[in-house]
Amino acid sequence: MSDTTLNAVGAPGTATNTLINEDWLAVVLGLLIFVLALAALVHVDLIGWVVTTSVWGSLSQALKATSKDYASLGGIGALLATYVALTAVLSAGAAALKTDVKRFALAFTAVFWIAYASWIIGNFAHFAAVTPAEQQKFGIAWSLKLTNEGGYIFALIAGLIIANFFPRFAEAIKDAVRPELYIKVAIVILGGFFAVTAAGKLNLASSLILRGVAAIIEAYLIYWAVVYFVARKWFGFNREWAAPLASGISICGVSAAIAVGGAIRARPVVPVLVSSLVVIFAVVEVLILPFVAQAFLAHEPLVAGAWMGLAVKTDGAAVAAGGITESLILAKNAAEGVRYQPGWILGTAATIKVFIDIFIGIWAFVLGYIWTNHINVTSDGDKAKLREIWERFPKFIIGFVITFFVGLYLALGTPADIAKNVPAAIGEANTFRVIFFILTFFSIGVLSNFKMLWQEGFGKLAAVYVVSLFGFVIWVGLLISWLFFGGITPPLTS
Amino acid sequence: MAQQFNRSDLREELRRAPVEPLLPIEKKLIAWSLSIGLVLLFGLALLNHFVPATF
Numbered sequence: 001m002s003d004t005t006l007n008a009v010g011a012p013g014t015a016t017n018t019l020i021n022e023d024w025l026a027v028v029l030g031l032l033i034f035v036l037a038l039a040a041l042v043h044v045d046l047i048g049w050v051v052t053t054s055v056w057g058s059l060s061q062a063l064k065a066t067s068k069d070y071a072s073l074g075g076i077g078a079l080l081a082t083y084v085a086l087t088a089v090l091s092a093g094a095a096a097l098k099t100d101v102k103r104f105a106l107a108f109t110a111v112f113w114i115a116y117a118s119w120i121i122g123n124f125a126h127f128a129a130v131t132p133a134e135q136q137k138f139g140i141a142w143s144l145k146l147t148n149e150g151g152y153i154f155a156l157i158a159g160l161i162i163a164n165f166f167p168r169f170a171e172a173i174k175d176a177v178r179p180e181l182y183i184k185v186a187i188v189i190l191g192g193f194f195a196v197t198a199a200g201k202l203n204l205a206s207s208l209i210l211r212g213v214a215a216i217i218e219a220y221l222i223y224w225a226v227v228y229f230v231a232r233k234w235f236g237f238n239r240e241w242a243a244p245l246a247s248g249i250s251i252c253g254v255s256a257a258i259a260v261g262g263a264i265r266a267r268p269v270v271p272v273l274v275s276s277l278v279v280i281f282a283v284v285e286v287l288i289l290p291f292v293a294q295a296f297l298a299h300e301p302l303v304a305g306a307w308m309g310l311a312v313k314t315d316g317a318a319v320a321a322g323g324i325t326e327s328l329i330l331a332k333n334a335a336e337g338v339r340y341q342p343g344w345i346l347g348t349a350a351t352i353k354v355f356i357d358i359f360i361g362i363w364a365f366v367l368g369y370i371w372t373n374h375i376n377v378t379s380d381g382d383k384a385k386l387r388e389i390w391e392r393f394p395k396f397i398i399g400f401v402i403t404f405f406v407g408l409y410l411a412l413g414t415p416a417d418i419a420k421n422v423p424a425a426i427g428e429a430n431t432f433r434v435i436f437f438i439l440t441f442f443s444i445g446v447l448s449n450f451k452m453l454w455q456e457g458f459g460k461l462a463a464v465y466v467v468s469l470f471g472f473v474i475w476v477g478l479l480i481s482w483l484f485f486g487g488i489t490p491p492l493t494s
Numbered sequence: 495m496a497q498q499f500n501r502s503d504l505r506e507e508l509r510r511a512p513v514e515p516l517l518p519i520e521k522k523l524i525a526w527s528l529s530i531g532l533v534l535l536f537g538l539a540l541l542n543h544f545v546p547a548t549f
Contacts, residue, residue, distance in 0.1 A: 204547065207547035208547070211542065211547070213538060214535060214538050214542075217531050217534045217535050217538070218531070218535065220527070220531075221527045221528065221530055221531025221534070222527075222528065222531040222532070222535070224527060225523070225524045225527035225528045225531070226528070228520075228523075228524060229524050232514075232516055232520070233516065236513065237508075237511070238511045238512060238513075238514045239514055239520070240511075241508070241511070273504070370519060370523060374517075374519045375517065375519060375520075455504065457504035457505030457506070457507065457508050457509075458504060460508060461508075480535070483539055483542070484538070484539075484542055487547075488547045
């Protein structure tokens with residue numbers, strides 16, 4: 001395994017003497033973008049310059065500023081403005097994390113341009129155009145019909161190529177390869193976007209949120225117990241390896257493996273190695289499951305969304321897989337004349353993931369209590385403490401909840417002349433959410449050095465993962481998604 | 495720390511790890527988790543059946 005993988009995955013959990021940790025930084029950045037976007041409610045357009053990409057046949061059609069107020073910038077101007085703004089803000093964040101700012105800025109420059117170039121390529125009409133009308137518009141006879149969100153796959157593949165064929169370059173840009181930070185910022189912004197989507201159908205949104213409870217039970221009480229048993233009994237792992245491994249596979253990948261590893265007082269290397277494995281398999285899932293969902297669950301869109309949230313591990317991969325799935329399924333239905341509102345499939349996947357994340361701290365405490373009181377009782381009195389629940393709580397969820405309820409209030413509780421501007425304002429923030437998704441996909445790719453699977457000893461860890469994921473987690477996730485989300489469809493566009 | 499661990503030793507590390515049979519407390523944890531989980535899922539499935547989603 002590359003050092004890049006280990007250091008980058010381990011970094012969030014190991015920073016101690018910083019002004020702020022990565023979790024809180026994500027909340028600050030996400031809320032900053034959200035608040036700036038809301039200025040549009042009082043007709044002050046502060047972030048309309050952010051670049052957006054359309055499906056293109058000629059490169060000159062690809063880029064433009066999100067808001068007409070900044071149309072004079074042109075596509076390249078908007079892209080440069082977006083790069084400068086993100087570099088400045090994220091470099092300030094890097095300084096708060098006590099990272100070398102110059103190295104971060106240089107690394108981020110490479111990450112941003114490669115990732116966004118991949119996104120632009122993914123929006124090429126021959127890749128992204130879906131309907132015959134779109135093909136006709138671009139004057140093409142064929143397309144891969146990957147939708148514009150297929151650009152995420154291109155960013156992922158670009159990252160994979162760097163990780164596996166240019167490991168020295170991957171090492172050089174590791175300071176800015178931070179999928180956990182990027183996806184957490186995206187999820188904070190997503191809260192507002194989901195609120196606007198939910199505001200139109202509050203009853204349906206409430207029903208979906210209530211059904212998210214099933215995901216918590218499944219991940220913590222069913223998945224974890226089975227995977228832990230498989231790792232201990234069938235593969236003979238000791239407790240120090242089995243507990244983080246079960247948590248990584250069954251709950252939420254990187255965060256859960258690190259939280260539980262810390263709680264049971266495992267050596268830090270154990271959850272870090274498990275996390276590396278989680279990222280690799282998340283990539284495999286992202287490359288396969290959305291297309292499987294499109295093929296077999298196109299008429300059960302919310303089952304597909306819930307399935308992504310339950311089956312794909314790591315926040316970044318799961319929520320982003322929800323985004324790709326939504327795009328693929330909406331496109332397939334649109335081709336059949338059924339036009340679902342966007343946002344519901346992605347919102348379902350994100351809600352499921354956030355619901356699961358909420359309990360990481362509590363589950364880590366429960367395991368920590370059992371380990372320190374009944375299994376590894378030490379003479380120095382190092383027992384699990386209640387405050388660890390808060391310490392291990394994923395703070396970005398607070399940002400998601402804030403933007404969700406503020407967005408809901410603005411959409412439903414304000415006078416009509418303000419409420420009517422809310423979707424457009426939050427839409428600008430959502431453009432940033434897309435960019436953070438792109439950065440997440442690229443970063444996940446860069447962290448996925450498949451050569452590690454051939455490293456001696458790693459095969460046994462991977463075997464537990466394969467058996468658990470493909471033999472159990474994916475299928476039980478599908479069953480539960482079907483049970484609780486079957487027959488529920490998103491509203492149609494008016 | 496991660497950096498102190500020689501990754502080429504992973505196989506050796508796993509090979510040398512002592513065999514640890516499942517303790518009664520682990521068996522209890524697995525059994526209780528599964529039991530509570532299945533009961534709660536069954537309850538939720540019933541709730542889902544009798545209180546369907548509203549559109």
